[in-house]
Amino acid sequence: MSAVAVLRLPLATDLSGFVKLLQRMQVPHRVSEEAGEQVLWVPESISEDVRGLYQRFPQGDPEQQLDIPQASAPARPGFVQQLRSSPVTALILLLSLAVCGITLLGDNLQTLSWFTFLEFRVVGDYIQFSSLADSLAAGQWWRLVTPMLIHFGFLHIAMNGMWYWELGRRIEMRQGGINLLGLTLLFSLVSNYAQYYFSGPTLFGGLSGVLYGLLGHCWIYQLLAPNPIYRLPRGVLVMMLVWLLLCLSGLVSMIGFGEIANAAHVGGLLIGCLTGLLGGLYSRRRAL
Secondary structure (H helix, E strand, O other): OOEEEEEEEEOOOOOHHHHHHHHHOOOOOEEEEEOOEEEEEEEHHHHHHHHHHHHHOOOOOOOOOOOOOOOOOOOOOOHHHHHHHOHHHHHHHHHHHHHHHHOOOOOOHHHHOOOOOOOEEEEOOEEEEOOHHHHHHOOOHHHHOHHHHOOOOHHHHHHHHHHHHHHHHHHHHHHOHHHHHHHHHHHHHHHHHHHHHHHOOOOOOOOHHHHHHHHHHHHHHHHHOOOHHHOOOHHHHHHHHHHHHHHHHOHHHHHHHOOOOHHHHHHHHHHHHHHHHHHHHHHHHHHO
């Protein structure tokens, strides 16, 4: 069944109430952003009904005046279908899992050295790092971003993977896969360099710097150009910011979570807020 665009509205228009009404009525729909507008898509067979419904209830039905019979919840998209609709998100996660496998979650130092920010070799009981200038002069530019694929335990990859799946899909749905890929590489570059700058030659890795970038991007973008896709539960934002403060305090390391790449987290959050600011302002301006 083909979908058609039934509404094209400025980004400043709050569609959340009407979207909630469609959800209550279990109407298949999706909202996208195109050319500075919010576009509501529904199956062609019910498009005229949805247009009429919006004319009657543009703010939704907060008082629940409509008598909508309760029905069983619609089936959620299968896992394969979700992967197909978010190919870039899935690609980054699959690459992370592959690197976890070939590095044995960081235990295989020989293969781990292919992905670290600085090339290194093991000399006895010590690790000897090459300089950043030498690595770049040797053409190893991939090292600027590949530390995001390294993880040092099952819990590490599980938590980072879960949050990348949640935040990455939101950005891919609203701004497209190319933008998600570009933001992921940018956040990785900035967070990796920030960690290297403040900690020096050390082993570090993980998607967490990228995750804080995605969080900051969605957060600030949503403040400037609201859209249901970027509307994060307030508890999620508070929880991740509180976790960042706990990590910065040193408490998390003290209770046994190991060394935390705090500079990567802060660097990722700051660059994410900056891209969210620029993107949100651009979308807002296009909507005027």
